[in-house]
Amino acid sequence: MKIYNIVLILFLGTLSLKGNEIPTDPCSKLNSKGLLLYDFCDTCGCSGNGGSMGFGTGLNNNFFGLRYIGQRYLSRDGIFANSPWIDENFNTVQLWTQVPIGQRFMVNAVLPYQFHTRTFADGMEQNINGLGDATVLGFYQVLQQNPDSIVSIKPEHTLQLGGGIKMPTGKFDSENLEGSVNPSFQLGTGSWDYLLAANYGLKHRNWGLSFMVNYTFKSENDKEYRFGNQLNYTLNTFKTYYFGTDFALTPQVGVGSEHFEKNKEFGLEVNDTGGYAFFGKAGVELNYKTLALGVSSMLPLAQDLNNGKVEAKNRWAIYVNINI
Amino acid sequence: MLTLSVFIISCSSDDDATELTGNGMVKIEFDNSMAGDDLLLGSSYTNSQNETLTISRLNYIVSNFRLTDEDGTVFTYPKDQGYFITSEETGTTEVVLMDVPAGRYTSLTFGIGVDQEKYLQGAEGQGDLLTEAESTNMMWSWQAGYKFLNFEGTFTSSTVADATDFKIHMGSHGSSLDNYKETTLSLGTEALVSEDMTPIIHLVANASNILDGENKISLTEQAVIMVSEEKSPKIAVNASNMFTVDHVHNGDGGSH
Numbered sequence: 262m263k264i265y266n267i268v269l270i271l272f273l274g275t276l277s278l279k280g281n282e283i284p285t286d287p288c289s290k291l292n293s294k295g296l297l298l299y300d301f302c303d304t305c306g307c308s309g310n311g312g313s314m315g316f317g318t319g320l321n322n323n324f325f326g327l328r329y330i331g332q333r334y335l336s337r338d339g340i341f342a343n344s345p346w347i348d349e350n351f352n353t354v355q356l357w358t359q360v361p362i363g364q365r366f367m368v369n370a371v372l373p374y375q376f377h378t379r380t381f382a383d384g385m386e387q388n389i390n391g392l393g394d395a396t397v398l399g400f401y402q403v404l405q406q407n408p409d410s411i412v413s414i415k416p417e418h419t420l421q422l423g424g425g426i427k428m429p430t431g432k433f434d435s436e437n438l439e440g441s442v443n444p445s446f447q448l449g450t451g452s453w454d455y456l457l458a459a460n461y462g463l464k465h466r467n468w469g470l471s472f473m474v475n476y477t478f479k480s481e482n483d484k485e486y487r488f489g490n491q492l493n494y495t496l497n498t499f500k501t502y503y504f505g506t507d508f509a510l511t512p513q514v515g516v517g518s519e520h521f522e523k524n525k526e527f528g529l530e531v532n533d534t535g536g537y538a539f540f541g542k543a544g545v546e547l548n549y550k551t552l553a554l555g556v557s558s559m560l561p562l563a564q565d566l567n568n569g570k571v572e573a574k575n576r577w578a579i580y581v582n583i584n585i
Numbered sequence: 586m587l588t589l590s591v592f593i594i595s596c597s598s599d600d601d602a603t604e605l606t607g608n609g610m611v612k613i614e615f616d617n618s619m620a621g622d623d624l625l626l627g628s629s630y631t632n633s634q635n636e637t638l639t640i641s642r643l644n645y646i647v648s649n650f651r652l653t654d655e656d657g658t659v660f661t662y663p664k665d666q667g668y669f670i671t672s673e674e675t676g677t678t679e680v681v682l683m684d685v686p687a688g689r690y691t692s693l694t695f696g697i698g699v700d701q702e703k704y705l706q707g708a709e710g711q712g713d714l715l716t717e718a719e720s721t722n723m724m725w726s727w728q729a730g731y732k733f734l735n736f737e738g739t740f741t742s743s744t745v746a747d748a749t750d751f752k753i754h755m756g757s758h759g760s761s762l763d764n765y766k767e768t769t770l771s772l773g774t775e776a777l778v779s780e781d782m783t784p785i786i787h788l789v790a791n792a793s794n795i796l797d798g799e800n801k802i803s804l805t806e807q808a809v810i811m812v813s814e815e816k817s818p819k820i821a822v823n824a825s826n827m828f829t830v831d832h833v834h835n836g837d838g839g840s841h
Contacts, residue, residue: 340789341621342622344623529835
């Protein structure tokens with residue numbers, strides 16, 4: 262794959278550079294502000310199990326980009342201790358963008374395309390693919406970075422508060438609820454869902470820390486199924502290494518957690534739904550001029566999903582963004 | 586802040602909107618297990634008495650279904666259609682109740698076996714049940730009566746090294762010993778019935794309980810138990826307590 266080669270070349274190239282000096286030129290063309298892209302989306306098939314695969318947030322960084330997210334789950338096909346596990350792979354490609362509106366508002370939009378597969382114990386495969394649920398979020402910047410300086414001596418705080426809407430552009434098929442415990446093997450929730458989100462960022466020199474939290478209120482869809490409300494939060498730390506004026510490399514580590522209330526069907530609680538998953542995350546973003554390339558991975562550290570009948574495995578993401 | 590307050594107004598859908606009308610069906614799945622594992626004929630399971638059972642047959646009669654709704658109203662299934670034989674061998678493990686009035690049902694009662702009232706109707710009062718029982722090994726003879734439970738296979742234990750046949754045939758002994766028992770199970774959630782909603786009540790029958798329930802029955806001591814005034818009532822109690830509700834699947838009843 263070409264993209265891997267580019268990443269590799271850029272990686273090797275940067276290693277040979279002097280590195281780790283903060284550029285003093287305030288007019289630097291380099292647009293890297295670290296891994297501060299706001300990321301909020303449901304990475305999973307539907308927002309039944311969701312993802313917060315993001316790096317942190319905090320800056321008024323405007324971009325559009327393309328991202329791939331892969332997630333793997335094991336889910337129990339049956340009600341018994343010796344029932345077989347199904348291997349489920351959720352793949353999402355997202356078109357995402359963040360654009361400012363005036364000084365203090367910005368809009369974040371995500372349009373996902375999903376292609377999911379699962380393999381049953383008898384070897385039978387099921388595939389679903391199509392548009393996922395599109396999300397649009399608006400943010401108000403309560404605290405924002407001084408736009409005139411890239412590097413400030415003092416710690417800088419950013420805080421954004423916002424909310425948004427997730428639209429049922431992804432198909433919800435009640436047939437997919439059958440025969441498996443994992444109700445999240447879907448392209449979308451089929452419902453209009455509403456979000457509240459808060460992002461806090463702290464930067465000092467080339468160190469950074471970000472905390473983001475969001476809550477999704479999910480409504481009942483036209484099949485009278487309602488996915489449980491969802492709370493996500495992530496905490497990330499990162500450090501940016503600058504290489505000349507055009508390159509920057511930002512490794513990051515963090516943790517993230519996802520909590521789900523129980524699903525309801527016909528207004529009645531559905532057994533073996535809800536739960537939580539807690540992830541450790543690591544990743545790196547490479548910036549070249551206005552281009553950002555990133556890879557990240559999440560590994561579950563603790564979880565109890567769907568009464569133990571669904572097990573989240575590793576996730577990974579790769580993205581390319583162009584700052585605008 | 587404006588944005589925030591706008592989105593605080595979240596959705597809250599009113600849940601109890603579903604109007605249930607007409608008559609519908611209720612499906613009851615009897616999913617046989619051995620202490621948490623799926624019961625697979627030919628597989629081996631070791632119980633708390635250190636006997637290892639390999640099961641080749643598990644048939645039982647279930648009958649006299651009653652559904653109780655949220656207001657305590659009881660729907661009793663017509664007695665002359667109310668007897669069903671489930672069989673792991675043939676995969677006949679689903680009971681379908683027809684013409685159930687629409688409602689929100691919260692508990693289920695049924696019998697294991699054939700009650701005396703039915704038996705005392707005589708051979709001509711049995712309808713299809715008699716021939717069905719004969720063809721599924723659920724009848725000794727008309728005089729001796731129905732086998733309510735037919736549980737067979739082989740076993741080994743610390744003192745029985747070679748796989749040895751066991752047969753547990755439990756029933757009433759004519760009209761001299763009544764082993765018919767009923768069980769009532771809370772559904773945990775509501776089963777919604779209407780002309781277009783057919784709930785599937787997914788029961789687990791833990792067959793391990795037959796010998797290893799509140800009464801401990803040792804196959805090493807006696808491997809063939811049929812007409813036994815001492816042991817068959819104990820097995821009847823164990824069998825009547827082997828059922829639990831795993832979940833209720835509301836919907837059109839197409840599949841689980």
